[in-house]
Amino acid sequence: MSQNTAVKEQKAKPVSRKDMTKAQWTWKEMKKNKAGYFMVAPFFILFFVFTVVPVFLSMILSFTSFNLLEMPKVVWLDNYVRLFLDDDIFLTAVQNTLIFAVFTGPISYLLSLFVAWFINELSPRMRAFVTLIFYAPSISGAMYSIFGILFSSDRYGYVNAFLIEYNFIDEPIQFFQNASYVMPLCILVALWTSLGVTFLSFIAGLQTVDVSLYEAGAIDGVRNRWQELWYITLPTMKEQLMFGAVMSITGSFGFGGIVTALAGFPSVDYCAWTIMHHLEDYGGQRFEVGYSSAIATILFIMMITSNLLIKKLLSKVGQ
């Protein structure tokens, strides 16, 4: 009923789009919806000043040599040339970032989805409890430091003490200072902590699916749970899937803080060095902000690209 009146009102508008330029039209529309713009303004101003502007600033800075304390000097493409042709460690970083991205991105994404799907089958009370258990690691900030204690390099670290006790080893293993252990351990921790927001949004998405759709599906010939999932559940929760995907992409490309906390900065032989680390190293430690802006720009482009890719992929869901 109310929908109808709204439609009528719109149709009753006397002004025609053809009469004015695009700018005039936009301005008119803005004036008409000024309440909306007014309400979005506080967030938009903050977002623009503190997110959009810095992104563009950083892109501009990436063409300069800038040490924070003196005026930047324009060097055009030097930073990018050096980044791709004369920086072995950056290539290591890209490689590691992609490895982490694969694990904390798609793998953790699918894991989240399936865990959410399974949990959704539980009774409501049980579901709330299990959800908390899975979600807890990601809300309690520095929980991953428990791994630092478990895998401490001291002979009294839990794992070392256990292995020494049962005579597997004589000397403590330097878990987070030994290139052969750092990467697998970090991936383990990354997986453990990545079941966060994505997972929660999937649970929420699963709850919103209308039960009548399943009944309709059953009548229309859905034969098993997989079909149900693919043709009914997932298409209905596309928004949540998209949200989860964006979150896990940003998460996986920006991965680094946990590695620093566990394996130190830098990790031994740069074995778990990610683009994030490279960025911090040049921006924070070496005061080469121009160069680190170039790194940031590359990271930004990687994220945008994969975002678009994911969008494409998700549009295939249910087809």
Next chain:
Amino acid sequence: MRTTIAAKITAVLLALLMFVSTGAVAASTETPTQEKKSTIEEVKELLAAQGYYVYLENMKMQGWKDATGNGVTIKAAEGYRFTADPDYPDQVAAVENDETKGKVLVLPETGSVSWDFTVPETGFYVIRLVYRPVAGNESSTSYIQRELFIDGKAPFKESYYLSMTRRFVDEYADVKRDDGSQGFTLDKNGNEKKPTKKQIYEWSTYTACDSTGYIIDPLKYAIESGATHTLTLNATMNELALSEIIIEPFAGYTSYEDYLKNTNAKDASASANAPVIQAETPTSTSDLTIYALNDRTSAITQPQHASKQLLNTIGDTKWENVGQWIEWIIPGNEITESGYYYIVPRFKQSTRAGLYVARRIMINGEVPYDNCNYLQFNYSDDWQCSPLNDGEKDLKFYFEAGKDCTIRMEVGYGNMADILRRTENCLTSMNNIYNSILKITGPNPDEYSYYGFAEVIYDTILEMKATRDELQSIVDEFKAILGGKSGADIATLEKIIWILDKMCSKESEIAKNLDNLKVNSGTLGTWIMNTKLQVLSFDYISLQPAEKDAKNYPKGREGFWAALGFEIKAFFASFFTDYNSLGALDDASTAEPVEVWISTSRDEAQVMRELIDNTCPVKVNLKLVAGGTLLPATLAGVGPDISLAMGQSEVINYAIRSAIQPLYEEANPENSIAKDYLEICAQRFSDQATVGLRLENPDAPGTYIYYGLPERMGFSMLFYRKDIFVQLGLEVPQTWDDLYTIVPTLQINYRKVGFPSSLGGLMLFMYQRDEDIYSDINGDGVLDGMRINIDSFTSLQCFEDLCMLFQTYKFPRVYDLATYFRMGEMPIAVSDYLTYNQFTIYATELKGLWEFTTLPGTIQRDANGNVMYDEEGKIVVNSNAPCSVSAVILLRDRKGRSETLENSCWEFMKWWTSAESQSSYAKQYEALVGLAAKYNTANTEALKNMSWTNTERRNLLAQYEHLKGTPEFPGGYIITRYVDFAFLNCYNNNADPTESLLDQIQYINNELTRKRKEFGLTVYEDYKKENYEAHPEWFD
């Protein structure tokens, strides 16, 4: 294949090492080890010394009794024999004429002095010293410490640690509060400022007692009549003037009943005046650090203000350690009637839940009766007001009308003293038990093995049983004190009883619970440490006539409405008060203030503010900022003039980006801001302190530009457990070869050595062979920073040595030093000298059983590998330690700074790094962090003046002579990283050290070159091109 090669190399290395070390050991017996041996001897004596109670029991069993009658008095200035310390032969005793005491003996801070005496009667005597601290050395504010020997021997352990307090008074300004009481000066925000404290040198009488406070009564010495005895005072800390020594009998304190009988007075009538004295204005205190504080937790604390900070209480954590006292005078004119009064303080004890905090009260210099030693202040999270009591009854005191009366409140442990003493003994036993089991099983025993404990360490099993029984009786007594309640305190003890019980009941449980025992020793240590803290605050002290009804006493807590009103007022006042500015005194002068930023804790900043107000010659605007604010602020052009405590690499980072104003240019001294920079540094700091704060002048090669003034300096020293070294029969290593020879003994006994890995360890070895981190291509003595020098032959050898320690000797790379050291698992470790703070506070039960000394040195060899000798035929040993500093810097002002202001800035920097300022700051810092906490000042004079014992100071200064600073160059951060990679490669994969290090060299050099290019400095390749033809030998 690789492993066999590695094994071969290791074998060859080992063989070489054995060859070298045997030679070296044979040779090193010639080196002077006299001094260190004597300390080991001392420890042996100390370990053998019995406790006071054992001594007293033994003597009583032999039929000794308290002496009666009169004692003897020795005039200190007559018939003394002084023996100077061989290290300080010019410090001798001197007789002086004192106005009040006539001839007195002034003793230096080293050496020992003896007198002969006889006593009229055989029996127990106490020894009293009439002393005063010695004026002149204003900077020494710590207690005076002596060892007391009778006939050349300390009869019991406690006699090694006599400690005499000093006396400090506040210098009050002539300000009265509204109620007419003594007030304080106000700063420009209207807050009251702490008055400065001054030490006064008055005579007082010290009775030899236990400095740990575990023994309430004075110490009794058994002395025989007839024979001539000698009494010796051996100096451990600070100077002392002595007038006489009184040796007299002591029968114990008067009982409360006798006191009442002896004074034989009436209760003061209810109408008598009830004097109130504000506790925040004491007449004197034992420590510089006990001062008036601001309390905002109660509306009726006197005085109180909703927005201003008034100093209205005293005590709190500043008055928590045994022996610290505060004195107040109750003016005679306010006591209108003679008779009994209750002393009713308004106090707060909110730290020891379920327990009480103890004090001892002395009136006019004496403990009136026994119960005064056991005052109890019970727990409440609010302020309380109740008469002084001993836990059972409120105590009456006799006061005479019209007579001034001095009240002294001293921190003691009361009834807890004995419990604490015995618990600490139990802790020592537990550590012994752990150590003797450790010797057999190692730190990770196999619980299924049969070790045969009953045969091998039967004594230990007996000790376990004894300790368990002792702890059980402590718990019983504790419960009695707490009135049958059991709480967290008891749970700690009961858990240990349970573990010990298991361990001594079944032999198979010993190995299983070893780790448990270790963890719980740690817990018990912390428990003792916490229980010893006797935190108590006083608001005021009142005398209430004994007849007055307790209902009419002042109230401890305000009413609900008063509290609400105060909170509301305070809440609204908070909108108008600037809590961040550290208020300066109202200053009328119009001089432009120097803006100084500090990013330490608020307390430390406050201390600094006070110092500035009191002694700084220039006007200063001090701001407390969050760490990391400096960079953005400098970027935005709103940075300060001066920033404090900047790490040396940070200084250079800022300097090469021209964010710092150079202080001194060697090539151009006239135009420098600090023309006297070099003299100042030469006077005040180690010559190595400025090495990390300078850069080579690109316009005048071979000369430096200096960027900061050193403020703090850190370096490593060797910490070792004397008791374990004695047990294992080891000597403290003087050289690395000495260390290599004792490592097997240590390892057989499952002990470890703590040594810095990676770059820290490498630098240590390199500096001891006079090798630099950076290259000096043209050999002019000025490092150029173009290349790294860790690929030189000597450096590679150093790295091999370092890796050998970890690969062959299996030194641990990661360890928790405090715990390992305390448990004796790591009896020797190289660590920053400030670890001293941690050990002193954390492991009180180890007092006297550990010390720090100079690092083991490297025996110097000539080009042929032969040991080098000096003119006296001694082996040349280099015991350099790397040091690093943090500095005060002057930031570049883009808008331009006036010359006057620039001069003021330099004045401020000079003032802050001066010996006086640094000493005062160090003292106040001790007050903040804890009694034994040291501040690592870079000022040599101030470092010496801190309250070290003589041995500590000697060792510290010996290492101080052998420091080597590390220069900073663009790109230096990369070195740590790659050296760590190389080291870890050797450590984890047993790789060849030389190979792994050489692998990383090119990366380091590339980064150095890149950074130099960025700053337009000469890089190696260009330099080589220019100079190769002229000097090909530079580039070999």
